[in-house]
Amino acid sequence: MAKKIMGFDAYWLNFYGLMILTLIEVLAVGADLGSTAENLDMTERQITLWILTIIAVPKFVMIAAIFMHLWGDADSGILTLTALFPAFFIIIMVLFIGLTHPESGIGLPDWCRPGNYGL
């Protein structure tokens, strides 16, 4: 327990890191990203989504690795594998259920439409 990262206590470091990342999340929603969005040829909402997703990933990893002891302990390796076991099933679920919305029938690629059977 009580591991060190670069001489700092892992729990404290993790705690501070999480606080800062959350603060960035909240600020990113409040900030006016209109001009950045125009430069990147995206809507402001898309930029926000990207920022939020990108920040959620390290937060996720930090909690899992440090607080849930999936890093640095003798049993971390095999328990990480256990935790990742449902990944395949979650991906299937998100692809099959989450991303096949009702209107996907009209959003088909051309080669899959009636009359386009030839290659």
Added chain:
Amino acid sequence: MNNSTSRRLALLAILAIAMVVVPAVTSLPAGIAGVKDSGCNCHGTEADSSVTASITGLPETYNASETYAVTVSFSGGPSTDGNMNLGGFNLWASDGTFSTVDDSTQLWGPSEASHTESGNDQRSWTVDWTAPESGANVNFILHVNSVNGNEGNGGSSGDMWNRADVTVLGFGDAPLPEVDPFKVLATLVVISGVMLSIVVLYIFYRKNPDSFDWENFSPWISEWLTSTDHKKIGTLYFVQGLFFLGVGGIMALMIRMQLAVPGNDFISQDYYNQFFTLHGTTMIFLAAMPLINGFANWMVPLQIGAPDLAFPRLNAMSFWLQPVAALLIFTGVFSGQGADTGWTGYAPYVVTETTHSGVSMWAAGQLMLVASSTLTGINFLTTMAVMRAPGMGWFQMPLFTWSILVANLMLFLSIPAFGVGLIQVYLDRTIGTAFYDVASGGDPLLWSHLFWYFGHPEVYVVIVPAFGVISEVIATSARRSIFGYKSMVYAMAGIGLVSFIVYGHHMFTSGMSPTLRFITMLTTMLVAVPTGIKIFNWLKTMHGGSLVYRTHTLWTLGFLVTFTLGGISGMFFPSMGMDVHLHETYFVVAHFHYVLVGGTVFGFFAAIYYWYPKMTGRMLDERLGVLHFLTAFISYNALFWPMHRLGVVGMIRRTHTYYITTDDFNALPEWAADWNMLISMSAFLFFASNLIMVYNMIKSLIRGDKAPADPWGGWSFEWMTASPPPTPSFDPHNLPELKDANEHVANEPGIFGQIFRRLMVSDDAAEEESH
């Protein structure tokens, strides 16, 4: 307390309970004795013939909802003109409603009228009676008081009363009376509770007639209610599973009676819907799954050499959620409001207000079953991963344990989707959320997705343990090790993995994403590969061995035939064009009954004949067993085989009735009626033939031959303990050890083993931590 006294006391207790239970559906007032809060009481104790009561104004036969002015009057008795008070009355009708016309009368309820204080000085009164709509006969009971006029409540001495009965005929056949659902439910729950207690008391009595008293009964029943022993819980699961197999079977018989002849109306459409819904739900969730859990609870710890499961108390929790859930699922049926959505409960019908109110409870009950399955999954997965006996690697586990591992993994990972779907339905039906409200943009396909994401792994969950049983039985009966052990394991794991990406074939006609349709068409065809591997391995096992024909062997051979047929008929569905034709016909019914009855149930029968001696220490009667197999196998095929043909000509499933004709394109050909009659008769035969097994089990339990530890010559761990096994099954401080002649080969890590070994806690690290 000596035995005969306690026996008598128990008998008296049962009688007392039975008397309380006898339901009073309608309580007729036999008289109006007894003081009401305000108004008349009967003056005097006995009726007096000098008083004559009469009712006028009632028709001989009433019309629905018509209002009649009813005049009640009396003559005779002490009532004389000039008295301060003359008399009173009470008029009760079994149906319809009264209303007052003046202030001389009052109502004590919609169907009971009486005089008021100001109406005391009359000898005749008039009230309005509105006839009911039901058309049933209506009884009137009139009581009158003839009073002598002395004042005050105590001044009723010398008064006289009498009674008159009139019946008004209804205009039609009396329909079934409307029932109060909760009254019926309560009555049935209490009756079944009493019947259950009588059965339990009888079993306890049979166990040891000399110690039939409370001192011995209390610890005995408390042991069963609280036990965390895997064998006791296994037995409880087993009893529950067999009971509901019977209940589901009776529902199937009702359905078959309805379908025996065309145009039948033996049961109404309303009840038909409830019966096929609950037939499906009961058979899958309350019969097949508990039977699997029963065998798994019994055999998995024994086969891997563990003293018990990893979390015994959670195991008890998994079981006890089940009977309560069953009660909830059947709540609606008890009150005539059973779930009528089909076991798939398709949205948006499942959340519309026109469905029976039992659908909410059906969802709630299944929610509890989801919780139960999740706990079971945690328990079994952990047990099999961590509690294998020394020397037993993954590839030394018996195939039945492997099948339970794969089944639990599938169930465990898929059932949360179903649980979430059920929560959505339950919330839609209770607090009024809008998951499946089409008008608000709700997507009914979402339910199908969530349901079948769980539903398809689920049907493999019930068949894979049967694979495990068959592998065990066929290896033991052929007196050799199973052919291709590793390929069997990989085939099962492959089935488990593929089961998650094939579920779309249940929804080909639903209008879901065509890309997904294409993917699931291919993957569904892929399922045939691992299943084929298993079947050929079983054949090869028999080919290399020499079969001993015991009852369980016969069931195994029967399984191979029927399951293969079911598998082949299943291969029609993944091809989309074919599926559109066969969708929702009896071909589908034939297919899944061939795999679920011919596969799962036959597998379980084999398991019962195989492991019954181990569980009870008594041998089953082989002659009865063979009789059971022959009758059941023949009637089973006569029952389900013709359904293929009916399906191909277009007999629709889930439909109340069907019609035949020679010319109409939309109706079935004439011979369909004969086939349906054959199916229905075979259904009764099949049901009856299974009673042979129940009889066999009860008879053998009482006076079967004592079973040796290893009656069939099996060689997995469960055959090394006594029959029945002791508790705890293995001594925790002296676990059995699996010895392998090829130990150096068996423990050589393979590709996966090497990866795992790098991630595992090394022996050195564990050593270090303990210091």
Added chain:
Amino acid sequence: MSGDYHGDNHPSPWGPHDWGHGAPHNSYAPLVMSIGVGIFLLTFGGLFNFGEFDMWYLPLVMVGLAVTGIGLFVWWRQDMSFDASYEPIATGTPFKHIQVRKVGMWVFLMSEMMIFSSLFSTYMRYRQGIPRCDTVFERGMFDPVLNPDGWQEGVAVTCFEPASHLIASSWFHLAPGAINTFALIVSSFTIVQALRWAHKPVGSVDEEVRRKRIYRYLGATTLLATLFLTLKIVEWFVGFPLPEFLHEYNHGHSSIKSLYAEHYLITNDHYTHHSYIDEATGAHMVANIRVSATLFYVTTGTHGLHVLIGIIGLAYLTFKAWTGAYNPQSAVSIEYFGLYWHFVDLVWVLVFPFFYLY
């Protein structure tokens, strides 16, 4: 087979267990809890029927909860004497040398992952399939020739209105959610601190100091979790007033309305938002947002339910810590509960951005 255990050492199935003797651990708790849950689910279906509230079922619902609570109490009473002197260790690959209960906890978390994946899949499906309300509004007023896709006054449009449109519209509105995020992170931190103190080797700390530290850290975790639920209720149903000097930063309004008061409801299909008013004509766009509200309340509510279960567990752990039950040997109990608690935090890490911010 019956009565095998019936002897002098047989512990009561209602009372504390005798863990030391390896005696059978019979328990009435599973039976009682199952019946309680059954009564609750049965009567809850009467309490609410398609959104209609029937108060007569309330006592019955309470009975269900009470019976469940009795079962839970029996379970805990039996667990109080558990001191982890008997902690089974896995013997088989690949979990060799790991505590069995820890493996069980991780397996349980697998099913929790699937539950929240299902909820998120539902969310993604609807979020993708239904157009956003402000997109619909931007299409402009209906005109049969010029704008046949537009919206009409008085005709409800089915569209997706993310809660973030309300919540993330002002800092004050976001405050409860944001504070909750920090509360959960802090509570995750306090529970690992409790674990750390429990883990300190015997002799290196005063036992009284250890006891106090552990129960104070666990108590702090309980309080933070309670704060989370309280703020949630404030945000959903109550709302809160603002001090006067902040009014000007809040469009001149003196208080923050709850989502309930904003008509962000599962039952209401006549939702209008102040930004959905056509400036030229003053017409209101009426939106049917039942699906969006349902998704928001049920997903965050499921997470809230997990927090509630966590509070119940934490209360028990705090009590047990107060009795001084935790030492390096039994610290594992805090660790296993901690896994669940961190998982609840993990879920919030995803719920917060996708339901409160985006």
